[in-house]
Amino acid sequence: MRPSPRSGGGPYGAPPRRPWLPLVLFILGLLLLVFHESGYLAPLEYVTHYALDPLQRILAGATDLTGDLFPTVREARELRAEVEELRVEVDALKVENVRLREYEAESEQLRALLNFVSEYPVSTYLGADVVDREEACDTFPCGTVVGLEPNYYLRYVTINVGARQGVEVGMPVVSGGAALVGRVAQVGPRTAKVRLLTDADSSVAGLLQTARVTGLVNGQPGEPDDTLRMEWIPQDERVVVGDIVLTSGLGGLMPKGLVIGQVMDVVQMDYELYQAATVRPAVDYTRLELVLVITTFERISFEEEEPPPEEP
């Protein structure tokens, strides 16, 4: 780090040639921040994305190609163990599936007997685990993750579908198996930024599948793994480790029945009114590649029914 003569700035340790530069750049930075927060820079950012998105796509493609060349021994070992676990789980699920089919048939018969019509069917359109990629892309905009969040404290991914494909801010994004990934936060012409469930600002209304209790699922980013925290669960409800957390659909921002994750740990304090649960996300965000954006879904309506007109 010896001093070196050059035409640019001063050498390390020497007084800067442009003492006003730090002040100017800081003021410029603050102005950018203020204008961004006010929304004035949105058109400019939109145009910049136009130029940068193709570069990011190309590099993401190259990264995917080279990234597979360096699997670590640890990963291979982990994957082998995971495969074994999954095999056992698949066997158990097959048995459970047969049992559930029986229940379904029985339920249909009973519904027919009761003349019951479900206003909000559990699976209206979700079939991401059974439709193939092309079919899915015909129905919903189908995005590939091209960029990950460079900011340490935020959790976003960039996907390669945007306003041109009909993507709008707020749309839910899912991966295979109807697992909720997050929601679209920003839309560019050909890309969109998705705020992941694990972002600290993410909040989704959740439902415990077995206990049928609702709560609020918030992001809990951290190293090495991000988790979720389900809060506002009434103290008297029994929360079981391993229970599946689904979207409740409350609030109308998210379809009902998407998989959020699985309860890892229950945090219960006797003196508090509510308990909380740590939830492991259903999606492995480090291996996220293909996602679906849900453009339309059946919202739970909270509007009160209009009273019948009074007869004269």
Next chain:
Amino acid sequence: MTLPLLTGVALIQTTLLSRVKLWGARPDLMLLVVLVWAVVRGLDEGLVWGFIGGLLIDLFSGGPLAATVLALLTATLLVGQPWGLGIGSRVVRLLLLSFIGIVAYHLVLLIVLGWTGHMVHWGFAWLRVAGPSTLLNVALAPFVLQPLILLERTTRQA
């Protein structure tokens, strides 16, 4: 040269390096390049690189525009001061300056995120994110030094 180089660094950061985790922390190439450039080339150029590099990272990020700009400018301003001159060997000096710069970077980043309404858990952020990241990136700084010294010599001759 600055813009293509920093665009390349930003692209590598958002595609390749965001997937890499070493001992629970992520390497931050843009931060290292800017800080080391301020050490090699001086405060003025370091600040310009910090501004452009931060802006590029912010464009790829879902966070507030200029958050990384302000964080990088602060870190560069601290690293580019002459107080490092009397300290030990070149590598020791670099390690110490990087440490100060990276801590300042995380501090400003968290403050700006807090200002702009993002949820910031201070204890958690320092223990689980900033701490490991600072240690990793300080350890990586000497590896960025040599290529940038080469670049500095090449550009100086040109």
